[in-house]
Amino acid sequence: MSARSLTPAPDVRPRTDGNTPGRTDAAPAGRPVTPSRLRRRVRENLVAYGFLAAGVICFALxxxxxxxxxxxxxxxxxxxxxxxxxxxLDNFRRLFEDPLFVTAWRNTGYFTLLALVFGFAAPFVTAVVLNELRHGRAYLRMTVYLPVMLPPIVTMLLWRWFYDPGPGLFNNVLEIVHLPAQQWLESEHLAMVSLVLVSTWANMGTTTLIYLAALGGIPGELYEAAEIDGASIRQRLWHVTLPQMRFILMITLLLQIIGTMQVFIEPFVLTDGGPDNATVTVLLLLYRYAFVYNDFGMASAMSTLLFVVLGTFAAGYLRLTRAKEG
Structure with missing residues (x-):
């Protein structure tokens, strides 16, 4: 059997042009467009631009x-x-002269810090625990996500009963274990922590499901290799799980900071900014400017400042994380 040649044989098939009968390939670029083809192209483009224009108009309005x-x-x-x-700039000048302006930003920053301590770790730990379970996982996922499906006002009213200083659930539990009752929403030291617990319970379901999806995408071979090397559970979590979920953790951290900086419904329903303005947040003060003091210019100035602060933070955060990845 003869060896196969490494040099391809020349193409001896006859070449055909656009006038050859029976030609089925596309027409050359210079071929004139018939009126029917032109009408079809215009009609197709009009439909596409019509759908595009509808979306642009909705976003614009x-x-x-x-x-x-x-x-x-x-x-x-x-x-x-x-x-x-x-x-x-008169509205901005009056904002900086308002004593509650600094108080609102300080309280909002404090809420965001507490939310990172409680609200950022709780969904991740919950997702890791649920991912390790072998039975009842679907039921527990539904249970974790259930608070997200409740209307926010229902959640606030439920937790108001929990925090009630008289027949509230939490004080009844403290009484059972022989501990003194607490003024959860009436204490300057406990009010903000109480709001953070409500926000964490109400919003952690979505983040938990995101983490569960990310955990399911980690290759099992990595855990098997780490287990063969004798890595403990803590070591597998630190050297396998966290590096594989780094991108998801960075995104959820950014979204949580932006979301917690816009906290409104918890202080509005549960404390109305009290006690002694200890839970007045930026959006709550913005609401008061607009609908209590009837000063929409001040409210818009406050929202513009919040937009600038969050936009600057998001841009700096993304630039920093991108530099670290590079």
């Missing part, structure tokens, strides 16, 4: 326009009693 309008209101004096008047 319900997202971009309110953002731009809110920025402009921050430089105007707007009330129900009189038309808008341009005041420049």
């Amino acid at each position: 319900f997202s971009w326009y309110p953002i731009v309008r809110g920025w402009l209101l921050g430089f105007q004096q707007v009330t129900f009693a009189q038309p808008a008047q341009w005041v420049g």
Whole structure:
């Protein structure tokens, strides 16, 4: 048997042009477009641009326009009693002169810090525990996600009963174990911690499911190799699980900080900013400017500042994480 040649044989098939009968391949680029083909192309493009225009219009009306309008209101004096008047930076100057402005930012930062201590670790630990279970995993997943499906106002009213200083659940439990009752929402030292516990319980379900999905995507061979090498559970968690979930953890950390900096419903329903302004947050103060003091210019200025702070933080955080990955 003769050896196969390494040099390909020349192509001796006859070449055909566009005028050859029976040709089935695409027409050359210079071929003129018939009126029917032109009408079909125009019709297809019009449909595509129609769908695109609908999305752009929806975003412009319900997202971009309110953002731009809110920025402009921050430089105007707007009330129900009189038309808008341009005041420049006067709203921002009055914001910095308000004693509650610094208090609101300090309380919001404190809430965010506590939420990172409790709310960031709790979903990850819960996901790791659920991932190790072999029985009842689906039921426990549903149980963890159940608080997310409850309306926020229902969650707040439920926890208000838990924190009730009289017949509340928590004080009854403390009484059973012979510990003194606590003023959960009436104490300056416990009020913010109580709000963080409510927020963590109500919102951890979604993050837990994200972590469970990420854990399911880690190759089992990595754990098997680590186990063969004699790695303990803590070592497998530190050297396998955390590195594999680094990207998900960074994204959820960024989203949680942005979300907790916009906390509103917990202090609004449970404490109304008290006691003694210990739980006044940025959004709660913004709400008071708009709907209590009837000063939409101040409220828009506050929202603009919050947007700038969160946008700057997000850009710096993404740049820092990208530099570390590089």
